[in-house]
Amino acid sequence: MQVASIQPPTAPERSIGAVLPTITGGVTFMMLTIFLLICADLQLHSTLHHDPAWLIHGTEVFLDGGKLYRDVFELNPPLIFYLTVPPVWLARQFHLFDIDTFVVYVFGLIALSLWASWLALSKDEALPPWIRTFTLLAAAIAVAICPAGNFGQREHLMIVFSLPYLLLAAGRARSLFRDRCLAFNIGVFSAFGFALKPHFLLIPFALECYIILRTGTLTRIIRAETIGLGAMTLLYAAVIAWFTPDYLTTIVPFGVAVYGGGFDSTLLAVLACPATLLLPLVLALHIVLRRNLRVPEFADTLCVAAVCSFIIYVVQMKGWSYQAYPVDATLFLGLAALLLRMPDTPRPSYFTVVISVLLLAMGLNNGVRRYQNEFMAEMASLVEALPPDSSIYVFTAKVSEAFPLVNYTGVGWSSRFDTFWLLPGLVTQPNPSHEIEQFVRDAVVADLTRQPPTLVFIDVAKRKAYFGDHDFDYISYFSTDSRFTAIWEHYQPITQIGHFLVFRRHAPGVRS
Numbered sequence: 019m020q021v022a023s024i025q026p027p028t029a030p031e032r033s034i035g036a037v038l039p040t041i042t043g044g045v046t047f048m049m050l051t052i053f054l055l056i057c058a059d060l061q062l063h064s065t066l067h068h069d070p071a072w073l074i075h076g077t078e079v080f081l082d083g084g085k086l087y088r089d090v091f092e093l094n095p096p097l098i099f100y101l102t103v104p105p106v107w108l109a110r111q112f113h114l115f116d117i118d119t120f121v122v123y124v125f126g127l128i129a130l131s132l133w134a135s136w137l138a139l140s141k142d143e144a145l146p147p148w149i150r151t152f153t154l155l156a157a158a159i160a161v162a163i164c165p166a167g168n169f170g171q172r173e174h175l176m177i178v179f180s181l182p183y184l185l186l187a188a189g190r191a192r193s194l195f196r197d198r199c200l201a202f203n204i205g206v207f208s209a210f211g212f213a214l215k216p217h218f219l220l221i222p223f224a225l226e227c228y229i230i231l232r233t234g235t236l237t238r239i240i241r242a243e244t245i246g247l248g249a250m251t252l253l254y255a256a257v258i259a260w261f262t263p264d265y266l267t268t269i270v271p272f273g274v275a276v277y278g279g280g281f282d283s284t285l286l287a288v289l290a291c292p293a294t295l296l297l298p299l300v301l302a303l304h305i306v307l308r309r310n311l312r313v314p315e316f317a318d319t320l321c322v323a324a325v326c327s328f329i330i331y332v333v334q335m336k337g338w339s340y341q342a343y344p345v346d347a348t349l350f351l352g353l354a355a356l357l358l359r360m361p362d363t364p365r366p367s368y369f370t371v372v373i374s375v376l377l378l379a380m381g382l383n384n385g386v387r388r389y390q391n392e393f394m395a396e397m398a399s400l401v402e403a404l405p406p407d408s409s410i411y412v413f414t415a416k417v418s419e420a421f422p423l424v425n426y427t428g429v430g431w432s433s434r435f436d437t438f439w440l441l442p443g444l445v446t447q448p449n450p451s452h453e454i455e456q457f458v459r460d461a462v463v464a465d466l467t468r469q470p471p472t473l474v475f476i477d478v479a480k481r482k483a484y485f486g487d488h489d490f491d492y493i494s495y496f497s498t499d500s501r502f503t504a505i506w507e508h509y510q511p512i513t514q515i516g517h518f519l520v521f522r523r524h525a526p527g528v529r530s
Contacts, residue, residue: 046151050132050158057162058125061169066117067340067389070102070170071422072436074116077102081110087264091434091461093273096262097214097254098172117425124170127178128161134182134204141197142189149313149358156354157181160347164380167389168340172214177347179211180221184323184348186243187225188315191232198242205246212247213254217333221326222247228322232315272440275451280415280442280484281336288337293345296376297328300349303356303373312358320352339387350380394423396515397475401427404472411471413492415442415484419477419518432471434461438492442484445495463501472523474509479517 076090077099086096105123109116135157139150161181165174182204212218226239258265304321308314327344334341356373401410401423409430412420417437424431440458444450476492477483496502509521 046136046154050129050154053158054125054129054162058122061121061125062118064167064169065389065391065394066121066422066425067168067171068391068418068421069172069340070120071117071425072417072420073098073102074106074120075421075424075431076436077106078116081106085264086262087269089434091269092436093269093277093439094172095213095215095265096258097210098175101175101210117422120170124175124178125162127175128158131161131178131181131207132158134200134207135185137200138182138186138189138204141200142192144192145313152354152358153185153316156351157185160350164347164350165343166387168343169389171340171343173340173343176211176214176218177344180208180218183208183222183243183247184225184319184351185316187229187319188313190229190238190241190243191315191318192313201242202246205243205248206250208243209247209250209254213251217330219251220330221323224322224326225319228318232318272454272457276440276443276447276454278335278443279447280439280444283335283337285332285335288332288335291331291337291339291342293328293331293342293349296349296380297324297345299376300324300352300356304352307356307359310359311356313355316358317352317355320348320355324348324352346380350377353377353380391418391422393419393516393518394426397423397518398427400513400515400520401429401473404429408472409469410473410475411466412475412477413438414475414477415439415482419475430469430471432469433465441490441495442486442488445490446486446488459496459499459502462496463499463505466502466505470505470508470523474521474523476519476521477517478514478519 073092073094076086076092079090080086080099081103084090086092086099090099092099102120105119106116108114108123109119132154136150136154139145139153161174161178165171168174186201186204208222212222222244226244229238230236301321304317308317311317324345327348331341331345353373353376404410407430409432410420410424411432414420415438419437420431421436423429438458440454444454444458478491480489481487482490493506497506508523510524511519512522513520
């Protein structure tokens, strides 16, 4: 099936192109530079999400010689640690705050992604300059503002790395892209995003199916960018097997056994997000407006990515906002693509109003959702008063009740875990795994012995997060091990803050 190339318009433009007649080239990059600098400054004055904060700490342990999945016990594959090495290493070399370095690093990746996207758009000679400019500005909003409080999350990084690939796919669907070297590099670049979590690979798979349907030939799947993506993904799989075999032999089996049982939400809770309503609305608008779009392939590829992102979000069954970010980002870009209408086609004003209102609402909704951490606000003064070289330990199943407190206060962390993510699914099982139970007990005893924490925070809430109706007591659970009991004799309660009892380590021989 031959796809006709887009010809320059002969009639006066009656589209958003009339608003952007001169914003091209250098002006575009100047606008983007100012925009990214403002966004970076705002993020530097915000609190980083607890997940990337923990991964920064884990990377520090890794750079100090610790072994991933032994000294740092984490559910995610190792690529996220490898990607976090550059900012942590730079922070150490220049004595900078690692979270600030991480933020600047991510904005550097955003700038690189937008530059690669601009190159991909520029190679498509059928695109008028204003379409390239408008698309790039919309992409900048999607990756710099829409993440909001989920900045630096793995889903955010996935969109940053995959953005040029998504735009390139639209050109491939029109058989208009010819630069093999650029395409290969974009494929390699996108692999760092799609490989962060295995289920992200659904997106390029679906896009390749779409390209085959549009071009009518199966051989289109063998292209420079798919070779780059496939080669890097296979190389990464080999790196996991060779350098971090514990991920395959310990993390994966343990995660399969207990993670879903503790952290899965109900389907109703997962679907209670804006994307559940926005996705069908955007798809309906796409169906109605597609025949009059200047570049329908842009909207096609972004809608395909949005549907895949929504499937990935639902399949994970967690309902966490950061897992819905790829849906938000691709829907935002899809809506922007629906404004790129043919210049000689009448456009009902109400469609423009509806799309513009949705774009504005999505931008504002994401932009104002800054990250906040109540635990850090309550505990910071207590932790900051500790002597130098002190460390803490938190008995909890929530990452946010340990990080980013550790990062911002500079206190040490005595555990190999970010949280006791193994316990909720384990202790609520009818027949819990004795192997996992013994592993957790051994790990806790080893960590408390290796680096005795000065303060220990214990979640004593009647209904603890992720334990459901199960009345779980951390100290009673671990006190069945005599080794833990001997360690715990050195701790006495000093206060209670919220639903946390706070214990302090006292000198040997001093009784509580």
